Amino acid sequence: xxxxxxxxxxxxxxxxxxxxxxxxxxxxxxxxxxxxxxxxxxxxxxxxxxxxxxxxxxxxxxxxxxxxxxxxxxxxxxxxxxxxxxxxxxxxxxxxxxxxxxxxxxxxxxxxxxxxxxxxxxxxxxxxxxxxxxxxxxxxxxxxxxxxxxxxxxxxxxxxxxxxxxxxxxxxxxxxxxxx
Numbered sequence: 529x530x531x532x533x534x535x536x537x538x539x540x541x542x543x544x545x546x547x548x549x550x551x552x553x554x555x556x557x558x559x560x561x562x563x564x565x566x567x568x569x570x571x572x573x574x575x576x577x578x579x580x581x582x583x584x585x586x587x588x589x590x591x592x593x594x595x596x597x598x599x600x601x602x603x604x605x606x607x608x609x610x611x612x613x614x615x616x617x618x619x620x621x622x623x624x625x626x627x628x629x630x631x632x633x634x635x636x637x638x639x640x641x642x643x644x645x646x647x648x649x650x651x652x653x654x655x656x657x658x659x660x661x662x663x664x665x666x667x668x669x670x671x672x673x674x675x676x677x678x679x680x681x682x683x684x685x686x687x688x689x690x691x692x693x694x695x696x697x698x699x700x701x702x703x704x705x706x707x708x
Contacts, residue, residue, distance in 0.1 A: 551567050551568065551569065552567070552568040553565050553566065553567055553568065554566050554567075554568050554571045554577065554581070554586055554590060555588070555589045555590065556571065556577075556589075556590050556592055556600065556604075557589045557590065557591045557592065558592060558595055558596055558597040558599075558600045559592065559593050559594065559595060559596055559597075560596055560597045562597035562600070563589070564600060564601070564604055566604055566607070568581065568586075569611060570604070570607045570608050570611045571604075571607065573607045573610065573611060573650060573652075574603075574607070574648040574649060574650050575648070575649035575650070575651075576647065576648045576649045577590060577648065592647070592648070594643070594644070594647040595644045595647060595648070596640065598640075599637075599640040599641060599643075599644045600644065602629075602633075602637070602641060602644075603641065603644050603645070603648065603650070603653065605629070606629055606653055607650075609625055609629065610622075610625065610652065613625065626656045626660075629656075630656070630657070630660045633660070635661070635664055635676055638657055638660050638661050638664065639661070641653065641657045642654055642657040642658055642661060645657055664676075670698075
């Protein structure tokens with residue numbers, strides 16, 4: 529026979545406390561004056577923006593004077609996609625996401641993104657965009673790289689030839705022919 533205490537047991541009650549507070553939205557302004565409303569949980573992927581929030585300076589518009597509207601839009605898209613991966617995810621998933629994100633970006637867009645990532649202190653985006661830039665210039669000759677970066681050749685023909693001899697490995701097979 530069961531004791532009276534066993535029959536009097538009450539079912540366990542689980543109380544779940546949820547944070548019903550609406551998600552905070554931050555207002556970011558590009559250097560062109562365009563306004564972007566971004567969930568705080570997404571925007572704080574930027575160390576710069578996180579510091580502004582932690583310092584209590586995010587009550588109004590956060591001006592991002594070094595980032596144009598198009599680039600800021602790309603950065604926010606990147607944040608949103610990567611915020612969904614904050615749960616432990618594989619490097620393969622991140623690489624696939626990055627490949628998709630960068631697939632339609634030209635060289636100048638990549639430069640703008642890496643500069644924005646530097647300004648906003650987003651190491652992951654900076655690493656991913658510099659990797660894309662490295663892939664873009666891989667196997668390019670010196671003149672092609674100079675042209676991409678807008679670097680004027682200030683070597684004399686003799687100095688350039690001496691450098692070619694000294695660093696012959698950099699001019700060996702696998703380098704695409706230079707366009708004149």
